[in-house]
Amino acid sequence: MTAITREEVAHLAKLARLDLTATELDHYAEQLDVILQSVARISEVAADDIPPTSHPVPVENVFRDDIAKPGLDRAEVFAAAPATEADRFRVPRILDGEEA
């Protein structure tokens, strides 16, 4: 497993929607590297034929009946919304300047 670069950290920050400062980028590049080197020990485990566990308790086939019920009141829906308009959530424009 290779060391993580500052460019990779910047890419991850973009994927994760974090507008990190230059200082943070440097700091996280260093720390993530240390953490990854530490957790990389798990690659020592011979586990090729071992099935992965995604759910700790083996429960299957959990369904609900197809019955419609009332949801939230409008007031509750928008109570915490940063911006609304015409009974909808208002969000900034989707495209970046250069795309628009």
Place this chain on the structure above:
Amino acid sequence: MTHAAADLIRQPARVLAAAICEGEVSSVEVTKAHLARIAEVDGQVHAFLQVTAEAALETAHLVDEKRGSGRKLGVLAGVPIAVKDVLTMRGVPTTCGSRILEGWRPPYDSTVVARLRAADMVILGKTNMDEFAMGSSTEHSAYGPTHNPWDLDRIPGGSGGGSAAALAAFEAPLAIGTDTGGSIRQPAAVTGTVGVKPTYGGVSRYGLVALASSLDQAGPCARSVMDAALLHSVIAGYDPRDSTSIDAPVPDVVAAATRADVRGLRIGLVKELSGEGYQPGVLQRFTEAVEILQGLGAEVVEVSCPNFDYALGAYYLILPSEASSNLARFDGMRYGLRVGDDGSNSVEQVMSLSREAGFGAEVKRRIMLGTYALSSGYYDAYYGQAQKVRTLITRDFNAAFAKADVLISPTTPTTAFKIGEKVDDPLAMYLNDIATIPVNLAGNCAMSLPVGLSPADHLPVGLQIMAPPMADDRLYLVGSALESALTDSWGHLLIEEVPNL
């Protein structure tokens, strides 16, 4: 605080419940005593993020009325409780210790809160925590750290430091915590209290703001094993709103706590959860507790769980991966903090600015780590491999439980450390959870209970009991037996030795 009130706050929940039920004391009196205690000491402890005094008194009043009218009361009716701020409570701010959720009032109750209400319990407020439950010290709360009542310069553990500190400071007789890698048990250990992580699926996660969905589990926090059992029986059980909830009867934990008998029980000492990295004072108290259990008639065997050595690595890949996805929704579009929406920024920029401003350092660190572990090209080596290690850890547990009915270890390698000591040293911080993590990975259950003060620093030491999935009753059987032997020798619960604030 009056003498009577001072007495009330030190009572076990079981005693308070009985007294309220018998009419010896009213729920309003009990609630007022705790609210007064919070007003008196929480400035120093900072266990609470939100105190819902008015609603608490209203509930207490209703319980008293209900009792007065002769209606049947629940087993913990009228008893106050503190709830970790990661569980939704209708109309009450739920922040998860984060700026990004400051002021958010959920329009719905989590199932745990709904069950507390249904049991006529009195919710005092929401307790402090590491932001989104990421941490082992409660220093990563955006609203400032919680202080350990045993030594205010020290951490109360985390992420549920607020709930544990509230118990140790006698601000609440019971509390709810959540445990993803030890966030109930580690705070219990360093505050001299009892905490239980139930079997995964044993307590509904509906309304628990997810950190790592396949690891998270809510559970009881208390000052005694019996109190924990009573609370466990209130919150546990199948919930159709949580698909991962187990549709089976809740193990009778109260009966087990009452029985408190370990004769003939096989207790396994996990070789890998001891030795190097554990403070001598911690190991000393642990060893003494093992001797007590032997003296009580338990058979002690040594078991080996070799893959536990990889648990920390697997955990710090699985947790950040799931967390990076669970925390994506905090984007400032529908609720929570929005930054930079000045008309010039695009939605991507506003999301990035909001998340940058709203999340603290540890949250960002783990989101980045998880994003990395899940990204194409790395998935198999990191997340995929971690899930396989998880299988091996479960197999280790299965093998160990073939030899022993329960397993034990120290809960934490050290006693409470100083605030600020490890705050920007993630690896050192992560090591606090080395003994508690395997249980979360395998989904079985565990308890931490106090076994004395470390001779080195006179701070509490916790012992962890682990049992197979849906055998939560064994935790109480062993915990209660050990607790009663210890309190017999001390003459009181360990928590009675906590310094006066």
Place this chain on the structure above:
Amino acid sequence: MSTNHETVPFDEAMTRYEPIIGLEVHVELGTKSKMFCSCATTFGAAPNTQVCPVCLGLPGSMPVLNRVAVESTIRIGLALNCEIATWCRFARKNYFYPDMPKDYQVSQYDEPLCTNGWLDVTVATDDGPQVVRVEIERVHMEEDTGKLTHAGGATGRIHGADYSLVDYNRAGIPLIEIVTKTVVGTGALAPAVARAYVTELRDVMRALGVSDVRMEEGSLRCDANLSLNKPGAGWGTRSETKNVNSLRSVERAVHSEIERQAAVLDGGGRVIQETRHFHEDTGRSTSGRSKEQAEDYRYFPEPDLVPIAPSRTWVEELRATLPEVPSVKRARLQSAWGINEFELATLVNAGAVELVEASIAAGVDASAARKWWTGELLRVANERGVELADLPVTVSQIARVEALIADGSLNDKLARQVFEGVLAGEGDVDMVIAQRGLAVVSDDGALLVAIDEALAAQPDVAEKIKSGKIQAAGAIVGAVMKTTKGQADAAKVRELLLERLGVSE
């Protein structure tokens, strides 16, 4: 945005390139509640009125899977001849977009519920109908997103918008994605095959009753993938055309993309892997998001939902509920009713197939049943803007009218008047006949009086008929029908008239 509008005429493009198509069809299931919560799914509800903590992605909320959504998916898989997984999971597809409340979509990734199926479709060729087998790669479940409206700017489109508005009513509606394997070797038929496939798929969904499959409302959406293969030079890069909102557009989109890619390749250029948006008005597409930098969706198994492990018993129970495959049913009906493909298509488009079937079962002659449902009744339905099946006319009423025609009590014109009355809510068939006094005049005496009157009024016509110009009889018959207000049997009138004039046919 691409400004390259160069194209090569389709027929010319076909001389040099072999089109390879792949179709991804999304179908919104017609369940009463959403995929993971109990919110209603009514189309056209006021914005953000069918939302709850789960489909709004509020912190702490958790999904619980709708059983009917799973059953519908399995039934779709079976109808498309797929294998049904014995164990599969949902995954999270992680990417940020404001129409997605959790900023991940719960979907199936590498473990789809149904795989490896096929659907036979028929396309018309110069040599007659040709059957093409379209292979299905997978059928999987996912949740729909909310709906964005773009505000500000001139066009209402995403480009140039100042901000956007989100309605989450649609978020969490169960969506089924049906992905074909690449379809090769169809040559110039590729656009028609694409259209025929989506049409057939729509009919299958309709027959299963799992969706209302209305392309105009977005409950059936099609993305068309296309690349051109230059024989000997290997497969080209594919584009994905979205916003294809009608069956006709499916065909046009493939057609125009063939013309566009051929021009790019002819010019020595390189087709870019991208998403394109089809425009109904121009019949052309424009470039959207480039996919050169592949998105990193960071899929992982959804921990909040448990695996689905359909028992074979359950699958067989669902198989037993499958209706007849539409193509098989069409062949059967054509043969039974003695009609051609075009006539059947008229019935299908009118939504009259089941009504005709029921009418026949009630004893009505096949051609009469077709005539009523696709004639007079369809006209009224269109006029009223309702579905044929929603008209207040019953199959038994049609049977009754037909019986009265057969015994001579009604003629065609009177029968229409009967339905007019029934549709106007005047009551049942016999009540309308009684109240309106609708009955064929069969009294010869009365008819003869009317015939004599008509002959007297038009003596020139009478002469023509007598001289052998029998076709002139129509004028007299018409006059008689008029005086009897249509209540006479026209054939009877003609017979009496000729007899009166002593002429034989």
